[in-house]
Amino acid sequence: MKNFLSEKAKNIAPYAAGEQPKDKKYVKLNTNENPYPPSPKALEAYKNFDFSSLNLYPAPDADALRAAVAEAEGVLPENVFCGNGSDEILALCLPAFFDEGGEGAAFADITYSFYPVFCNFFGVKYTLLPLEADFSLDLDKLSAMPAQGLIVANPNAPTGIGIPLAEIERFVRENSGRVVIIDEAYMPFFNESAVPLIKKYKNLLVVKTFSKGYSLAGMRCGYAVGDVSLIEGLFRCKDCFNSYPLDRVCQAVCAAAISDGAYYAEKNALVISERERLTEALRGRGFEVLPSKSNFVFARHGRLAGKEVYEGLRARGVLVRHFQKPRIENFCRITIGSRVQNDALLKALDEML
Numbered sequence: 001m002k003n004f005l006s007e008k009a010k011n012i013a014p015y016a017a018g019e020q021p022k023d024k025k026y027v028k029l030n031t032n033e034n035p036y037p038p039s040p041k042a043l044e045a046y047k048n049f050d051f052s053s054l055n056l057y058p059a060p061d062a063d064a065l066r067a068a069v070a071e072a073e074g075v076l077p078e079n080v081f082c083g084n085g086s087d088e089i090l091a092l093c094l095p096a097f098f099d100e101g102g103e104g105a106a107f108a109d110i111t112y113s114f115y116p117v118f119c120n121f122f123g124v125k126y127t128l129l130p131l132e133a134d135f136s137l138d139l140d141k142l143s144a145m146p147a148q149g150l151i152v153a154n155p156n157a158p159t160g161i162g163i164p165l166a167e168i169e170r171f172v173r174e175n176s177g178r179v180v181i182i183d184e185a186y187m188p189f190f191n192e193s194a195v196p197l198i199k200k201y202k203n204l205l206v207v208k209t210f211s212k213g214y215s216l217a218g219m220r221c222g223y224a225v226g227d228v229s230l231i232e233g234l235f236r237c238k239d240c241f242n243s244y245p246l247d248r249v250c251q252a253v254c255a256a257a258i259s260d261g262a263y264y265a266e267k268n269a270l271v272i273s274e275r276e277r278l279t280e281a282l283r284g285r286g287f288e289v290l291p292s293k294s295n296f297v298f299a300r301h302g303r304l305a306g307k308e309v310y311e312g313l314r315a316r317g318v319l320v321r322h323f324q325k326p327r328i329e330n331f332c333r334i335t336i337g338s339r340v341q342n343d344a345l346l347k348a349l350d351e352m353l
């Protein structure tokens, strides 16, 4: 039978998202979702939403949401771009800031595995910088790499390691001749955001999401903050692809969520304190745990292979993420859950060990 797919569709290697199993109820610690519900204000915005308005298209540029984001981030609405998940924004960054056949992008060998997928999809070449032996990223080495633009996840995934703002600022300054994209998906658990730097550095784009720190993974919304010239590039590319990426409900709920900073500061502080507790508890059980600034820990056991830990936990109803990849195949990435979830994880480990 004739294969109707394009060469690209036939040959591309898509991103593999963490499993969302339906066979039974798991303690789900595999996709870095927040264990707490969205803010009561967000839930209220949902309940009060006028669903009869859904016959009309949503605001194409998400103006009210951009204003709410700008208010919360201390920038102007024209410095904000909103997308259908930060994944969509990261994807739009490739056509917006990178030329096909150009010098391409540079990023770490162990980082968010969507970056190489986006590069391949948009025909942008990429170069990988190996992380150091302790899984830290040497920003000076990244600065020395030839590339049209640089991408850094801070805190990094799946290592969880965070880079202090002062080091990020020096990196952005030293690369003022090219675009620097900082993916801050996990910044609500680190609080060293580079957003205040966008006024000073025209080459800086900071990408954030409602999925992790705002308990709204199911809503699919993210945003980018940067100089108006970068934001305009994203709009130009968005409008070649989808004029209305965010539906009306999403825009209303996310605007309410981001204006409730106090609620999320409290919940994310709980995640951080559970992260510290879990780190100690895992170390006490023979795990090496990388120092995490995110809502997950990356850990390897002294005796058990990563796959054994993953499978042993899965058999006991606890789901974590394992990457069959060189250098990290003995690690598991474990999302910080509620106290009850984390205790279930520790109990399952105690049974196994």
Ligand SMILES: *Cc1c(COP(=O)(O)O)cnc(C)c1O
Residues within 6 Å of the ligand: 084, 085, 086, 087, 088, 112, 153, 156, 157, 183, 185, 208, 209, 210, 211, 212, 217, 220, 221, 222
């Ligand atoms: C989760 C994650 C994202 C994207 O999340 P969205 O749900 O698409 O907003 C982006 N970058 C990193 C590093 C992530 O872990």
